[in-house]
Amino acid sequence: MSGSDGDRGQREVIVPKGLFDITKLSIVRAHGSRLVADIGAEYLDFASGIASLPVGHSHPEVVKAITAQAQDYLHLCFNLTAYQPYLSLAGRLNNLAPGHGPKKTMLLNSGAEAVENAVKIARYVQKREGLIAFQHSFHGRTSLAAGLTGRVRAIKAGFGLPHPGIFHAPYAYCYRCSSGLTYPNCDIRCLKGLQDLVRYSIPAKQVAALIMEPILGEGGAVVPPVGFVQGVAKFCSDKGIILIMDEIQTGLGRTGAWFASQHFGVAPDLVLTAKALGGGLPLSGVTGRAEIMDAVYPGGLGTTFGGNPVCCRAGLAVIEIIEQENLVVRAAEIGSKLKQGLDQLKEMFPIIGDVRGLGAMMGLELVEDTASKTPAVEATKKLFETCLRRGLLLVSGGTYRNVLRLLPPLIVTDDELEQALDTLKAALTEVIG
Ligand SMILES: Cc1ncc(COP(=O)(O)O)c(C=O)c1O
Numbered sequence: 265m266s267g268s269d270g271d272r273g274q275r276e277v278i279v280p281k282g283l284f285d286i287t288k289l290s291i292v293r294a295h296g297s298r299l300v301a302d303i304g305a306e307y308l309d310f311a312s313g314i315a316s317l318p319v320g321h322s323h324p325e326v327v328k329a330i331t332a333q334a335q336d337y338l339h340l341c342f343n344l345t346a347y348q349p350y351l352s353l354a355g356r357l358n359n360l361a362p363g364h365g366p367k368k369t370m371l372l373n374s375g376a377e378a379v380e381n382a383v384k385i386a387r388y389v390q391k392r393e394g395l396i397a398f399q400h401s402f403h404g405r406t407s408l409a410a411g412l413t414g415r416v417r418a419i420k421a422g423f424g425l426p427h428p429g430i431f432h433a434p435y436a437y438c439y440r441c442s443s444g445l446t447y448p449n450c451d452i453r454c455l456k457g458l459q460d461l462v463r464y465s466i467p468a469k470q471v472a473a474l475i476m477e478p479i480l481g482e483g484g485a486v487v488p489p490v491g492f493v494q495g496v497a498k499f500c501s502d503k504g505i506i507l508i509m510d511e512i513q514t515g516l517g518r519t520g521a522w523f524a525s526q527h528f529g530v531a532p533d534l535v536l537t538a539k540a541l542g543g544g545l546p547l548s549g550v551t552g553r554a555e556i557m558d559a560v561y562p563g564g565l566g567t568t569f570g571g572n573p574v575c576c577r578a579g580l581a582v583i584e585i586i587e588q589e590n591l592v593v594r595a596a597e598i599g600s601k602l603k604q605g606l607d608q609l610k611e612m613f614p615i616i617g618d619v620r621g622l623g624a625m626m627g628l629e630l631v632e633d634t635a636s637k638t639p640a641v642e643a644t645k646k647l648f649e650t651c652l653r654r655g656l657l658l659v660s661g662g663t664y665r666n667v668l669r670l671l672p673p674l675i676v677t678d679d680e681l682e683q684a685l686d687t688l689k690a691a692l693t694e695v696i697g
Pocket of ligand 1: 314374375376377379402403404405477481482510511512513514538539
């Protein structure tokens with residue numbers, strides 16, 4: 265499983281240990297859904313750069329668009345001069361994002377930067393500072409985004425106190441309900457957590473925004489009930505709180521809709537994109553209602569490289585390919601094929617406590633036994649490693665480090681889906697017996 269000794273040695277000497285080194289691989293080539301390592305081995309990529317490659321590695325149309333743009337100009341800085349790739353992509357996002365009425369988009373470099381800017385805009389508009397986020401969420405690793413993230417391990421631990429004014433409410437993580445109840449009999453009790461926050465912790469009038477992932481990504485592919493997401497949206501509109509939907513992982517087709525918010529019939533005030541948007545290049549966006557996006561004074565927002573022309577051309581190509589190849593529908597199909605196969609594995613291997621997800625964003629939560637639901641952390645690690653040794657790259661995750669996630673590119677073939685399920689079955693047999 266380990267990469268070449270040369271790369272290993274260099275990594276240890278040159279790069280800080282704080283960066284994850286999950287697979288120990290060094291990759292030399294990647295195409296479609298496949299990776300080739302320096303040791304010659306080939307891998308089926310069900311991580312896709314952590315949900316960042318909807319059209320796979322080095323799609324020829326993306327490469328063509330990038331190359332053409334590189335020949336015109338690489339960088340101008342949108343603060344200084346306008347350019348068409350930025351305007352075209354921002355326009356596309358305005359049209360695609362959920363909700364009616366005029367919208368505007370600003371482009372940035374990374375997911376965390378989109379989170380930071382959405383919060384700046386919301387605080388400026390509202391003249392309030394408080395922020396609500398959810399337990400189990402992930403919003404990035406800059407200091408404010410890490411503060412919003414609803415998990416301590418590997419995000420906040422050791423990095424000082426989080427920013428003041430951030431409050432976390434329970435998410436509808438039904439497999440591990442914080443009230444010990446079962447959906448739908450629970451009447452979505454977790455929504456009460458929001459009322460409790462504005463009753464006991466911060467007056468609603470001091471809350472600028474609430475940020476939520478419509479489906480938890482790093483939290484382990486947790487899909488909440490429709491009533492939960494709609495209840496959150498209603499809470500925000502009742503209290504005059506800006507709803508920021510973090511669709512950095514779910515956006516642009518991955519879940520079988522352009523935006524996962526659409527599964528829940530919710531149109532947020534601001535929606536965040538990144539990952540898939542650049543098709544492998546660093547790019548993110550904040551899209552929202554024009555009157556909110558326009559509120560900040562000229563010069564109050566900006567970045568040197570955000571909306572870089574080469575990245576925007578890649579983004580435009582990605583959206584075009586998703587449309588032409590009908591990949592939003594394909595994502596839903598991938599979801600049902602994977603769900604069917606994973607449910608069969610659940611019947612065979614009781615270590616699989618829960619199979620969940622939507623579209624090409626599926627997760628398996630692994631437990632010591634189905635009654636206690638004790639997280640099977642070691643087995644998760646072993647399964648991840650065994651799948652990798654057998655040629656399948658997955659992503660692990662979840663607050664309790666016991667979720668294996670399947671995040672294939674949306675161009676994955678049926679044969680590759682079968683191959684992934686077969687590998688997972690063989691790995692489960694090898695590790696669990
Ligand atoms: C939902 C969500 N928000 C924000 C981020 C942060 O994005 P980035 O790593 O580009 O800063 C991620 C990254 O995994 C994410 O999944």
